[in-house]
Amino acid sequence: MIASAEAYPLDWPDGWPRAKRTVAGPFRMKRKDFRRIRDGLLHHIELMRGCAVVLSTNVPINTFGLPYATKGANPEDAGVALYWFDVRQQQRRAMACDRWTTIVHNMRSLELSLEAIRGIGRWGSSEIVARAFSGFAALPAAGHDWRSVFGMGAGHHPIEAVKGRYRELARAAHPDHGGNPHEMQRLTEAMTSARKE
Numbered sequence: 001m002i003a004s005a006e007a008y009p010l011d012w013p014d015g016w017p018r019a020k021r022t023v024a025g026p027f028r029m030k031r032k033d034f035r036r037i038r039d040g041l042l043h044h045i046e047l048m049r050g051c052a053v054v055l056s057t058n059v060p061i062n063t064f065g066l067p068y069a070t071k072g073a074n075p076e077d078a079g080v081a082l083y084w085f086d087v088r089q090q091q092r093r094a095m096a097c098d099r100w101t102t103i104v105h106n107m108r109s110l111e112l113s114l115e116a117i118r119g120i121g122r123w124g125s126s127e128i129v130a131r132a133f134s135g136f137a138a139l140p141a142a143g144h145d146w147r148s149v150f151g152m153g154a155g156h157h158p159i160e161a162v163k164g165r166y167r168e169l170a171r172a173a174h175p176d177h178g179g180n181p182h183e184m185q186r187l188t189e190a191m192t193s194a195r196k197e
Contacts, residue, residue, distance in 0.1 A: 005054040005083040008061045013094040025105025035069040037107045044114040050084035080106040149190035166191045
């Protein structure tokens, strides 16, 4: 899911349940807090050596792919989903919150959660952090068949043809050659699925 996560409209992570009802947030907020909290989320991911961050909401995005601080900041669905690639663990991650009635409260909830998890690491319990983040592994989107990833039609394909297509796409997607680590991960997962068939 993360490889194709969209910043706008809200792209809720696969496998994450939605809140049955929302309530008013517990945080005191001012109008200028939206930008500060949004940037704080990105800063926490940066400090954890995360990359390829997607902050997904129902707020229109600016040219940097981030939600505007002023335009439509309180849509009906105030859910927030945060996607990133964990460079240390070489894994895609996702967190989401839709408990509160406003986007800024849901973003603040995610920011405080990241801050707490980072604090655990600073206090010397890095194994706890690794275990905590294992629960935030982004699940792949359901229904992504390896054939569609490689652009191959339905039916049987010789494994050598599949390997050739994988190598061709991997040359462009590999991070060492300026590619995207998420796309490379997606290709690798597709190749693993093809071999299992």
